Amino acid sequence: MGAAVGAALRGNGHDVLWASRERSPDTMRRAEEAGLRDVESVGALLAEADVVFSIVPPHAAGAVAADAVGLVGLFVDANAVSPATVRELAPARLVDGGLIGPPPLHPGTTRLYLSGDEAEDVASLFAGSPLDARVLDGGVGAASALKMAYAAWSKGTAALLLAIRDVARATGVEASLLDEWSESVPELLDRLPRAERAADAKGWRWIGEMEEIADTFAAAGRPDGFHRAAAQVYREWAAP
Numbered sequence: 001m002g003a004a005v006g007a008a009l010r011g012n013g014h015d016v017l018w019a020s021r022e023r024s025p026d027t028m029r030r031a032e033e034a035g036l037r038d039v040e041s042v043g044a045l046l047a048e049a050d051v052v053f054s055i056v057p058p059h060a061a062g063a064v065a066a067d068a069v070g071l072v073g074l075f076v077d078a079n080a081v082s083p084a085t086v087r088e089l090a091p092a093r094l095v096d097g098g099l100i101g102p103p104p105l106h107p108g109t110t111r112l113y114l115s116g117d118e119a120e121d122v123a124s125l126f127a128g129s130p131l132d133a134r135v136l137d138g139g140v141g142a143a144s145a146l147k148m149a150y151a152a153w154s155k156g157t158a159a160l161l162l163a164i165r166d167v168a169r170a171t172g173v174e175a176s177l178l179d180e181w182s183e184s185v186p187e188l189l190d191r192l193p194r195a196e197r198a199a200d201a202k203g204w205r206w207i208g209e210m211e212e213i214a215d216t217f218a219a220a221g222r223p224d225g226f227h228r229a230a231a232q233v234y235r236e237w238a239a240p
Contacts (some may be wrong), residue, residue: 083141098147
């Protein structure tokens with residue numbers, strides 16, 4: 001996702017930096033393909049960049065923001081974290097972001113929701129690019145709230161499907177359940193394998209996201225147990 005967002009900025013004529021130190025060969029390949037300029041270290045990047053985008057697994061969002069303490073430029077946290085988490089981040093000039101959709105390789109697939117005092121400035125960087133940047137009212141926290149509400153359904157129900165399949169298998173009725181679904185809710189037969197593939201590829205990233213969603217529900221006075229259970233589903237899925 002980070003490389004694709006960088007490529008969208010590069011396509012708009014912006015000079016996009018990245019830091020290669022201690023990164024994997026796959027990350028290096030993606031950055032090179034996106035045309036990003038390597039400045040090697042995070043310190044060098046922070047010293048030169050006007051805008052820094054943080055697009056990492058939720059559990060790493062706080063550490064990345066802590067590295068940016070003292071940043072003169074603008075810090076955009078585009079991670080799947082709760083409104084409370086994003087409001088605790090340290091950078092002085094902070095824009096809240098929430099990405100919905102796949103890596104933005106083609107127009108019409110992906111939205112970047114933004115909120116905060118300088119959200120319009122960030123949105124303008126993507127004008128005409130494959131990434132549709134949209135500004136929300138409500139200040140820092142609004143974009144994260146929308147991301148949490150959206151993922152509560154999309155990834156939360158995927159976890160529910162995986163858990164249902166496991167229960168049916170454990171009780172010896174999996175084949176009968178699949179037959180029943182084929183008659184009454186055939187769309188679930190298509191969605192289950194997609195949920196399995198997604199959990200295989202990204203389930204480890206979604207543990208923290210489910211926990212952030214649960215925190216968002218709790219802060220809104222709603223039951224948070226379902227998404228804490230979803231985090232456990234992904235934790236067990238990722239364990240092997």
